[in-house]
Amino acid sequence: MxxxxxxxxxxxxxxxxxxxxxxxxxxxxxxxxxxxxxxxxxxxxxxxxxxxxxxxxxxxxxxxxxxxxxxxxxxxxxxxxxxxxxxxxxxxxxxxxxxxxxxxxxxxxxxxxxxxxxxxxxxxxxxxxxxxxxxxxxxxxxxxxxxxxxxxxxxxxxxxxxxxxxxxxxxxxxxxxxxxxxxxxxxxxxxxxxxxxxxxxxxxxxxxxxxxxxxxxxxxxxxxxxxxxxxxxxxxxxxxxxxxxxxxxxxxKQVKYLGVGPSAHSFDGLSRQYNVANNAQYLKSISSGNIPATKEILDRKTLVNEHIMLGLRTMWGCDLELLKTKYEFDLIHQNENLVDGMFNKGLIKLEKDRLLLTKKGKLLADEITAELLWV
Ligand code: SF4
Known part of the structure; x- marks a missing residue:
């Protein structure tokens, strides 16, 4: 898919x-x-x-x-x-x-x-x-x-x-x-x-x-x-x-996608690539048989952080089990005090193995995400 x-x-x-x-x-x-x-x-x-x-x-x-x-x-x-x-x-x-x-x-x-x-x-x-x-x-x-x-x-x-x-x-x-x-x-x-x-x-x-x-x-x-x-x-x-x-x-949900056209991005699960954001350059490059894209290989830390950033924005939340099994990253363990504090303030909640923002937390989504990232 x-x-x-x-x-x-x-x-x-x-x-x-x-x-x-x-x-x-x-x-x-x-x-x-x-x-x-x-x-x-x-x-x-x-x-x-x-x-x-x-x-x-x-x-x-x-x-x-x-x-x-x-x-x-x-x-x-x-x-x-x-x-x-x-x-x-x-x-x-x-x-x-x-x-x-x-x-x-x-x-x-x-x-x-x-x-x-x-x-x-x-x-x-x-x-x-x-x-x-x-x-x-x-x-x-x-x-x-x-x-x-x-x-x-x-x-x-x-x-x-x-x-x-x-x-x-x-x-x-x-x-x-x-x-x-x-x-x-x-x-x-x-x-x-x-x-x-x-x-x-x-x-x-x-x-x-x-x-x-x-x-x-x-x-x-x-x-x-x-x-x-x-x-x-x-x-x-x-x-x-x-x-x-x-x-x-x-x-x-970090599903793979292909982006076509100037400035479009693509993601194959391991890397992301960005087409040039310039119509003339795009047309010239494609007409000479080259895809004008810059490729970035995504390391484990980047993939983990993308999962945290994207997951927390959704009602499906950040999948803690997937972070552990796929990336060997234990988000709760890494941020124990921070996460405790956020729970106590009613900013985040746990549902099964998923970490979610509460209504109150959604107002501070960017700040909470920034604090939970793997640095
Ligand atoms: S400039 Fe074009 S792309 Fe941007 S908001 Fe207006 S219609 Fe949409």
Missing amino acids: AGIYIHIPFCKQACYYCDFHFSTLPGQREAMVTAILSELEMQKGYLQNETINTIYFGGGTPSILTSGELGNILEGINKNFSIAKNPEITLEANPDDLSLKKLQELFQLGINRLSIGVQTFHPELLKYLNRAHDEHEAIHCILMARKVGFEKINIDLIYNIKSDQHQSLRYDLTKIMELKPEHISAYSLTIEPNTVFGNWKKKGKIKEVKDEYAARQFELVAEVLEENGYEQYEISNFAQDQKYSQHNSNYW
Whole structure:
């Protein structure tokens, strides 16, 4: 069992908070699809005959591609890899790309999960974030996707956009509840240095919201979603009826995956490799028959730390038995006093052989994880 991630590095315009790899020059689109098809062929041995159960188109904005282009990439994946019977096939999509016709075509291609970049339903906040869509397009595309037959819809939400926004976050959550998506990814806005917001922050035009305020927004999201039957199966991800993102769950469980396209990462269980995050360099290298990737061999300590970092974020927790048997690492024994202190403060709990964050602990997830890492 393994996954394939395809990175489509184009966007209509740059959202002011975004530091993913993308270009707003669509001129290289056709060449990029051709290069991705070539890379799929070149990488066909990477997953060593694993069966692929998840395919994920991410970006950038994959919904910028035509259905024909997405279909060609799916064909390329089918040609080079062994695919499970009913794979989860996710497309990240922006509301302004989703007409009824496009949604029907995507559905016919076998795409069965849409992850829609809504972020907020407030017109002024959408403008502030420099999103390309408006709130009507967001609502309309979700209603249309339902009509077409999509049964797995994720809505991306951003909170902590500004201070004094509890009211508007409640409004966003109410709107989401009306639309009843199966899955919600809710992220706190972080201001990254190489973004427009990063630049504004440097100039003193904006500030990051205060920690206590951010914590309250996080609690509000979790409270409202839990009340409405969503399970917080990962710190930032909520699902109804166990409709978890299989693809992302596999990342958190350290399942192997192949990433294709500029800036995509891959993991084969022992090493990680990173494709160059530059469209021109990627195209040039692929056209000369070379995969432009940097490889990092993961030692025991790195694999242990990745397991702690990823596991603690999820409801499956950090598997203490696996750490012992696979990596000969006894997390509790190594950190006895620290772990005792965290238990006493009600930050962590044990369920069978798994270490989990409590509700209180989730508010301090990064700090707790940092303390438990093998240094
Ligand atoms: S559409 Fe997505 S990837 Fe593109 S700039 Fe906005 S947030 Fe980033």
